[in-house]
Amino acid sequence: xxxxxRDFSVGIDFARALACLLVVVVHISATDFYAFGPRWWxxxxxxxxxxxxxxxxFLISGALVLxxxxxxxxxxxKRIGRVLxxxxxxxxxxxxxxxxxxxxxxxxxxxxxxGVSSGHLWYFYAIIxxxxxxxxxxxxxxxxxxxxxxxxxxxxxxxNCVIPLFRPLLxxxxxxxxxxHLEMFVGYFGFLFMGAYIFERSSIKSxxxxxxxxxxxxxxGCAMTMWLTYRFSFKAGQPVQTxxxxxxxxxxxxxxxxxxxxxxxxxxxRGIGGVIALVSSCSLGVYCIHPLVIDGAEYxxxxxxxxxxxxxxxxxxxxxxxxxxxxxxxLARKIRFMQRIx
Numbered sequence: 001x002x003x004x005x006r007d008f009s010v011g012i013d014f015a016r017a018l019a020c021l022l023v024v025v026v027h028i029s030a031t032d033f034y035a036f037g038p039r040w041w042x043x044x045x046x047x048x049x050x051x052x053x054x055x056x057x058f059l060i061s062g063a064l065v066l067x068x069x070x071x072x073x074x075x076x077x078k079r080i081g082r083v084l085x086x087x088x089x090x091x092x093x094x095x096x097x098x099x100x101x102x103x104x105x106x107x108x109x110x111x112x113x114x115g116v117s118s119g120h121l122w123y124f125y126a127i128i129x130x131x132x133x134x135x136x137x138x139x140x141x142x143x144x145x146x147x148x149x150x151x152x153x154x155x156x157x158x159x160n161c162v163i164p165l166f167r168p169l170l171x172x173x174x175x176x177x178x179x180x181h182l183e184m185f186v187g188y189f190g191f192l193f194m195g196a197y198i199f200e201r202s203s204i205k206s207x208x209x210x211x212x213x214x215x216x217x218x219x220x221g222c223a224m225t226m227w228l229t230y231r232f233s234f235k236a237g238q239p240v241q242t243x244x245x246x247x248x249x250x251x252x253x254x255x256x257x258x259x260x261x262x263x264x265x266x267x268x269x270r271g272i273g274g275v276i277a278l279v280s281s282c283s284l285g286v287y288c289i290h291p292l293v294i295d296g297a298e299y300x301x302x303x304x305x306x307x308x309x310x311x312x313x314x315x316x317x318x319x320x321x322x323x324x325x326x327x328x329x330x331l332a333r334k335i336r337f338m339q340r341i342x
């Protein structure tokens with residue numbers, strides 16, 4: 001069965017929609033994680049699961065752009081044109097909503113170019129770099145054999161995930177990536193390659209056993225992220241985010257397993273499918289607007305103090321913020337020019 005013979009739209013939409021919700025969970029969990037008090041464990045639990053969100057976005061991008069061969073100018077016009085307008089507009093919005101003290105308007109504009117605007121907008125800068133490399137990476141991907149693709153991914157995982165994992169056990173200043181000049185295999189671009197590979201291999205009909213294995217790998221990846229964060233944080237006496245990194249080995253493994261599971265979803269009830277598709281179409285806007293909604297919801301409803309247990313507080317607040325954000329974005333997208341920025 002070829003890729004063209006299967007419809008992956010449901011799986012892609014599901015992965016994108018859930019990843020968008022998990023981005024909100026990451027930001028809701030952050031307050032309690034850094035507090036390092038009695039509410040730290042629930043924050044660590046939810047954050048460890050939600051850390052797959054951005055890697056899943058990268059994997060989706062790889063699945064959609066590397067397999068298809070497009071003229072480079074057409075590709076840049078289409079992809080970069082989708083990223084720049086929201087980056088510029090939302091950078092201005094957040095600069096106005098959260099003005100830095102003693103920063104002139106001209107400096108605020110310069111900060112957008114320098115990439116020091118609102119924190120969560122870093123994703124746009126990253127995706128611009130990935131899109132610039134994608135036409136060339138796509139040619140490598142499409143010209144490679146299955147074995148060569150696996151070797152490339154092994155080198156990328158080794159350079160980005162394995163070496164950093166064991167560096168604390170070695171001399172901290174010893175970095176094999178610098179010594180052997182492995183820069184070619186360092187960076188988020190490997191997620192594009194991995195996403196295309198998982199997408200391509202998913203063209204073969206998946207079995208129940210494969211789904212169970214992927215689910216177990218996903219759970220183990222999240223559990224290891226949680227446990228290692230706990231061990232290193234309590235040993236240091238303060239929150240340690242090392243294993244939350246998007247290139248952390250267990251985050252990468254969990255994200256890959258989740259994406260593979262998502263692509264196994266081929267059909268859902270029509271009503272549910274419509275909701276998933278709607279949320280997926282609003283994901284960019286939700287990503288951009290949700291910090292404003294978090295602050296607005298807290299100001300209006302005082303959810304932080306009105307919801308008791310942290311185990312319930314994080315999913316409740318995340319769900320409320322997510323639903324409000326989706327509604328706002330969906331309504332805003334009915335205005336034509338708003339579709340370019342959300």
